[in-house]
Amino acid sequence: MVKEKEKFRDSIATVDKEGKRSWVFPKKPSGKFYEYRKYVSYLLLAILFTSPFLKVNGHQFLMFNVLERRFNIFGFTFWPQDFYLFVIIMLIGVIFILLFTVAFGRIFCGWICPQTIFMEMVFRRIEYWIEGDRGKQIRLEKQDWNGEKIRKKGLKWFIFFIVSFLIANVFLAYLIGSDRLLLYILDGPQAHISTLVSLLIFTGVFYFVFAWFREQVCIIACPYGRLQGVLLDTKSIVVAYDHKRGEKEKGRAKFKKNEDREASGKGDCIDCFQCVHVCPTGIDIRNGTQLECVNCTACIDACDSMMEAVDLPKGLIRYASEENIEKKAKFKFTPRLKGYSAVLFILISVLTGMLFLRSDIEANILRLPGQLYEHREGNIISNVYTYKLINKTSQDFEHVHFRLVSHKGEIETVKENDMKVPANGLTEGTFFVNINKSALEDEKDKVEIEVYSGDKLIETASATFMGPRTYN
Secondary structure (H helix, E strand, O other), rough: OHHHHHHHOOOOOOOOOOOOOOOOOOOOOOHHHHHHHHHHHHHHHHHHHHHHHEEEOOOEEEEOOOOOOOOEOHHHHHHHHHHHHHHHHHHHHHHHHHHHHHHHHEEEEEHOOOHHHHHHHHHHHHHHHHHOOHHHHHHHHOOOOOOOHHHHHHHHHHHHHHHHHHHHHHHHHHHHHHHHHHHHHOOOOHOHHHHHHHHHHHHHHHHHHHHOOOOHHHHHOOHHHHHHHHHOOOOOEEEEEEEEHHEEOOOOOOOOOOOOOHHOOEEOOOOOOOOHHOOOOOOOOOHHHOOOOOOHHHHHHHHHHHHOOOOOOOOEEEEOOHHHHHOOOOOOHHHHHHHHHHHHHHHHHHHHHHHHHHOEEEEEEEEOOOOOOOOEEEOOEEEEEEEEEEEEOOOOOOEEEEEEEOEEEEEEEEOOEEEEOOOEEEEEEEEEEEEHHHHHHOOOOEEEEEEEEEEEEEEEEEEEEEEEOOOO
């Protein structure tokens, strides 16, 4: 039979005994950590809202154009041919988050995650401004629909919708590019109905998440919280309640003026429930590490404030590991952390090397499918090829032409010889490779073709050349 004090683990904090949604009305946090979080959050919000409109060497700083399969990351353009680089970048991000989770728990969720930042630093602050703090919100929720409730709820929902629409526009700028988004805005919504419909759908999703679903994203939808079970250990630093100091011999108890808690054997926890009231996911941190905890530090600030008020030492709730609370052990760089760090270093080194070796032009040259070789006058064997030249830079490549370097022969382009590959664009076409039969060694020879812009070599590609079978 489950012990009474362990029953909280049988259900999540946002569901009541009847299985219905238990709405969370967190108290407005204040304190040292909350101020630090505000600085970090506003910095990240500034980066989020400006990144699609920043340009580095003519490239959008961040763009994830899934439809055209083109991505810009920190000013570098990645095409489908660079997908392996994109995969390595994603792996680096995952390993980086895993490393910090092993070391510091869900610090990503509380300080960096866009869901938490928007919810706590944008939408929740709007709610505090319109409806007031925890007590006023609870009273407003319980009262009948009168003029005050309609006015406050209506204003809040309207502002939520406007902010969601703004977020959807920024999100769209990441997907299609800021230049195209601004062009669509200037053209007017009637010229791009399908884009407007997509924008309203995104707006509806954001509005639903931040106006209603809220902390359920972190508790139910996001799988990251469940990763804690396999990533955290007794050495991980998390937001933790010092139960040894808080409970002592006689457990927690309400504070009485002028009492000597040390002599009475009572713990330093005065059972004020401020840590519970301020929690955005509705948990009691005194029950230990829970999947709902996002390490937002609101409970640390609330507890420190109460400890200061009753003249007890701060830090009853703090960043600490289980071993630190139980044995006063200091943080150590464990073998797990060393392993994740080594993998992260290797991946970053590989990515750096690949970025330096990455060419400005990607040349794909393939024999035309279904076509065999052709006999021409003068014992010439001809093969037809298609080419695709992808420019990964913000500069045009002028006077582009091909040279056959592996065999004595010539390249005959179908288009004019003076080609141009536009910036961040591609050029496609067809050409013939003509080689004397005597220069061929086998029915399938590998030919090497160089791509030049004027006199500058910009890429080298290879392809298979088909010829008649030779008999020795």
